[in-house]
Amino acid sequence: MNPYKIMLVDDEEEVRTSIIRKIDWQDAGFEVIGDAENGKEALEKIEQNEPDVVLTDIRMPYMDGLEMAENIRQRYPSIKIVIFSGFDEFEYAKKAIKLNVIEYILKPVNVEELTAILKKIKKNLDEEIEQKRNVTLLRESYIKSLPAIREHFLNDLIHGGMEEAQIEEKLNEYAIDVAGAVKWVIAAIHLEPDEKVDKAVSLHQQRELIPISVRNLIEEKLEGQYRFIVFHSSFETILLVAIDKDNTQTGLIALLGDICKETKKILEVSVTIGVGESCSSLTDLSRPCHTALNALGYRAITGSGGVICIGDMEPSGHEKLRFDSRMESELIAAVKFGPKEKIRSVIDGIVSRMEDARVHYRQYQAYVLAIINVLTQLSQQYDLRISEMFGVENDYFEILGRVQKMENVRPYLTEVALKMNAGMEEERSNTTKNVIREAKQYIQDNFQDPDLSVEKICRHLHMSPAYFSTMFKKETGQAYIAYLTDVRLGRAVELLMATDDKTYIIAEKVGYPEQNYFSYVFKKKFGVSPTRYRTAHRSGEA
Structure with missing residues (x-):
């Protein structure tokens, strides 16, 4: 030396x-x-x-x-x-x-x-x-600093401006498994601890533990279903999710909604999740992050404690001949829900924009390919056969061959979209019938449970209570609670006629732990108390 x-x-x-x-x-x-x-x-x-x-x-x-x-x-x-x-x-x-x-x-x-x-x-x-x-000491120092270094990198990533090669290198170095997806979604997570909660709950005695608990719950829910990373930004906790071919953004949003409910129920914390636009490259995460944070701004309108998608709240800006997220949302909505006039109108708008553009032919191809990509993903989501919908096997080049000439684009896309709409209607109808059938069976098997609420049956069916309630009434002509009441009282009548059980025992057997409330509901439907009903029918008065 x-x-x-x-x-x-x-x-x-x-x-x-x-x-x-x-x-x-x-x-x-x-x-x-x-x-x-x-x-x-x-x-x-x-x-x-x-x-x-x-x-x-x-x-x-x-x-x-x-x-x-x-x-x-x-x-x-x-x-x-x-x-x-x-x-x-x-x-x-x-x-x-x-x-x-x-x-x-x-x-x-x-x-x-x-x-x-x-x-x-x-x-x-x-x-x-x-x-x-000393390399060992440096390595130990690096490992101790790794969480902070990862967070710093992820914050740089969502602000944009990084090269793709650099991103891939850092993702590998920091063992962050989100590369190679079909697209990426960013969600911003906002916590609002309820001031009215029971302060005896240990979690709320140490409020600094609340964000950690929420993060753990999010990771448990998403683990095995999506590739993702959760990290802190200077604004909110950020969730970056890779959407692969075998999962969907729609499924992710449903899962995030379930997370909001569970955090409220288990942790007594109100969590609002803002979901931004998706993007097809990790170099373009700046706008998805920005729109996710913007989505949270709509809490004053929609209320807290749920998922807010920016696509539901405001249209996105667009660039010349770029099939942007607003157009994607319009096309998906038209194909899903119709009517046929709407589908034709949306396709006309999409194709007219392409016809009016003065760009290189490669941009036409990229534009059409983006449309086809949305439609094929939608077909897969609804288990529709690609060959039947597109008239070809699942091959992008063969599909592009159908729309090489400009004049073929409008009729072909319209035909595909109308076929998909019809296929979805049929699939939706079959799905609805199956769900209602499963719901009725679940009620028959569990009506004795006094806590058999809409939320409980919806957790079993994996759908939102609002949608289930609407669908159930439409298919059965009854509200869920009315149907459950009929099932319980029908069974109560059977027990009144077939047994000598006391009224309070029958009430418990059909899901009413309070005898007085059971008698009230029974009398409201049949006009007499359970005891009078039994006496009258056994004596032949009725």
């Missing part, structure tokens, strides 16, 4: 010369790279020569040793300072300690004492350098 560089500062030339001549600098591990007679001159030479150690007197003209030490500490904090002085005064020593001076010795300088101090300083410098070079 090369010797360390040292500078001597003293206003007496004889003192400087004596010290330089008497000390065996090489043996001590140093070389003298210069000397100065005052602090100002020393600072100029320090800037030029960059010494490792400065050995200085205190009393000097223009700038004394302590003032110089203060300047060194501010500008060159790694330089070690040794002060020697002929004044054994406590105040000097005290100030020197504050300036992080490593040694304070008295004149006249003893050769043995100074040599020992220099060797001690050399040893400390060697250890510092060794520690800084």
Whole structure:
């Protein structure tokens, strides 16, 4: 190792010369790279020569040793300072300690004492350098810092401007499995702890644990179903999800809605999740992140504690001949829900935009391919056969062959969209009938449960209570609670006729733990109490 560089500062030339001549600098591990007679001159030479150690007197003209030490500490904090002085005064020593001076010795300088101090300083410098070079320590430090480094990278990623190669390299380095997806979705997660919760709940006694608990619940729900990463930004907690061929954005939104309900029920925390636009490249995450945060801004309109999709709240801007998320949403909505006039109108708008554009043919192809991609994904989501919908096998090149000529685009896309709409209607009708059939069976099997609510049956069926209630009434002509009441009272009548059980026992058997409420519901439907009903029917009065 090369010797360390040292500078001597003293206003007496004889003192400087004596010290330089008497000390065996090489043996001590140093070389003298210069000397100065005052602090100002020393600072100029320090800037030029960059010494490792400065050995200085205190009393000097223009700038004394302590003032110089203060300047060194501010500008060159790694330089070690040794002060020697002929004044054994406590105040000097005290100030020197504050300036992080490593040694304070008295004149006249003893050769043995100074040599020992220099060797001690050399040893400390060697250890510092060794520690800084120690790969194991650096690796341990890196691992400890990795969560913060990952978060920093992810925040840079969602702000955009990174190259694709750099993104892939960092994703691999930080073991973040979100690359290679069909598209990506960003959700912003906003927490609003309920001030009315029972403070005896341990989680709410340590409110700093709430975000951690919510994050754990989100990770548990998504694990195994989606590839994702959750991290903190300067605004909200951010969820980045990779949408692959075997899962959908629609399914993700449904799952996020379930997460909002569970956090409210289990953690007593209101969580609102804003879902932004999707994007097809990890280099373009800036707008999805921005729109996810914008979605949260609609809490004042929609209320908190649920999922807010930006596509439901506002249309997106568009660029020339780019099949953007607003157009995608319009096409999906038209194909899903019709009517046929709407489908034709949306297709006309999409194709007219392409016809009006003055761009390279490759952009036409990319535009049409984006439309086809949306339609094929929609077909897969509804289990529609690609070959039947598109008139070809599942091959993008064969499909593109159908729309090579501009005049073929409108009739072909319209035909495909209408076929898909009809197929979805049939699939939806069959699905609805199956769901209602399953719901009725679930009610028959569980009507004894006093807690058999809409929410409970919907968890079993994996759908939202609002949609289930609407669909159930449409298909059965009854509200869910009315149907459940009929089932329970029908069974109650059977028990009244077939057994001698007391009214409170029958009430419990059919899902009414409160006898008085059971009698109230029974009388409201049949006009008499359960006891009168039994007496009248057994005596033949009815």
